[in-house]
Amino acid sequence: MAISAEKKKEMLWTMILSRRFEDELMELCKIEGKIHGMMILATGQEAVGSGACAALAPEDVIITNHRSHNHLLAKGADAKALMAEIFCKATGCNKGKSGTLHLAVPEVNAPCTSTVVGAGPPIAAGQAFAQQYKREKRVTLCFFGDGAAAEGSVHEAMNLAGLWRLPLIFICENNVYAGAQRLEEHTPVADLVSRAAGYAMPGVIVDGNDALAVYEAVATAKKRALAGEGPSFIECKTYRLRGHGEADPQLYQPKDEISAWQEKCPIPRLRDTLVSEGVITAADFQAMEKQAQSMVEEAVRFAEDSPYPSPEEALEDVLV
Numbered sequence: 235m236a237i238s239a240e241k242k243k244e245m246l247w248t249m250i251l252s253r254r255f256e257d258e259l260m261e262l263c264k265i266e267g268k269i270h271g272m273m274i275l276a277t278g279q280e281a282v283g284s285g286a287c288a289a290l291a292p293e294d295v296i297i298t299n300h301r302s303h304n305h306l307l308a309k310g311a312d313a314k315a316l317m318a319e320i321f322c323k324a325t326g327c328n329k330g331k332s333g334t335l336h337l338a339v340p341e342v343n344a345p346c347t348s349t350v351v352g353a354g355p356p357i358a359a360g361q362a363f364a365q366q367y368k369r370e371k372r373v374t375l376c377f378f379g380d381g382a383a384a385e386g387s388v389h390e391a392m393n394l395a396g397l398w399r400l401p402l403i404f405i406c407e408n409n410v411y412a413g414a415q416r417l418e419e420h421t422p423v424a425d426l427v428s429r430a431a432g433y434a435m436p437g438v439i440v441d442g443n444d445a446l447a448v449y450e451a452v453a454t455a456k457k458r459a460l461a462g463e464g465p466s467f468i469e470c471k472t473y474r475l476r477g478h479g480e481a482d483p484q485l486y487q488p489k490d491e492i493s494a495w496q497e498k499c500p501i502p503r504l505r506d507t508l509v510s511e512g513v514i515t516a517a518d519f520q521a522m523e524k525q526a527q528s529m530v531e532e533a534v535r536f537a538e539d540s541p542y543p544s545p546e547e548a549l550e551d552v553l554v
């Protein structure tokens with residue numbers, strides 16, 4: 235599949251921005267009182283969200299989970315509004331009510347982050363059903379983890395999607411761990427893609443640290459969905475370089491395993507490919523890093539200078 239230079243640059247850019255954004259959060263959450271709640275990062279997994287979202291159109295919908303920052307930035311979420319929301323400020327994309335774990339960015343068709351493990355796929359099936367029912371020419375893509383893949387709700391969503399041939403792309407982000415459990419401690423199969431056959435959908439395994447491979451798999455799945463041929467399952471093999479959350483000391487992750495995966499970091503990998511193809515120069519890459527740095531600095535300034543929502547707003551925009 236020929237991928238345009240623009241798309242390749244877009245994937246590299248959203249990976250660089252996500253990494254810089256999350257590296258900043260990694261430092262900010264160490265400062266007491268700065269950021270409320272857990273901090274869950276996708277460091278090392280950026281090729282999944284960036285590759286997948288580059289293959290989608292603005293009108294396509296994504297449903298994401300607790301590890302959502304890269305998915306949302308790759309779908310086009312505004313870094314300032316996202317950062318302000320993570321700070322729980324009134325200028326955040328959810329007016330300070332979601333914080334980092336329940337981010338929703340409807341303007342980019344990312345209407346819901348579900349932190350309930352396995353709750354995203356049924357919501358995505360509902361979105362895809364609506365798209366099919368209204369004969370819309372768009373698809374839904376759902377990100378979920380290897381741990382979520384063991385939840386009954388995910389199987390029910392896959393069953394209905396297969397039965398009704400919904401325009402739905404299931405992306406299982408297999409980062410080896412679910413909390414402190416390795417895949418083999420909670421799941422009897424090594425390749426989660428084997429589940430696809432049970433629900434009459436094609437399944438592929440993709441190197442989840444290769445943004446171009448993720449892009450190709452999603453583009454193929456989207457074409458199939460738009461042709462009315464139904465859902466697809468993509469298992470992206472990747473690795474969680476940080477702990478489950480930032481309070482997790484990662485004692486159960488072997489150090490040599492972490493360093494081996496650091497070597498496979500998706501950002502230098504795509505950078506080197508694009509430089510060798512002549513799509514970018516080393517100087518272009520440095521300029522992208524600099525731009526990401528200043529965007530993140532601006533986002534943090536904006537978040538810090540913004541007010542918290544007032545107590546009177548507590549019941550606005552929520553279901554009670």
Ligand SMILES: Cc1ncc(C[n+]2csc(CCOP(=O)(O)OP(=O)(O)O)c2C)c(N)n1
Nearest residue numbers: 301349350351379380381382409411412413
């Ligand atoms: C229904 C439910 N059970 C347990 C939890 C606690 N929990 C939050 S994230 C997580 C691990 C999920 O692992 P996985 O789906 O592989 O995603 P990853 O964290 O690796 O990205 C768990 C058990 C939860 N939020 N919801």
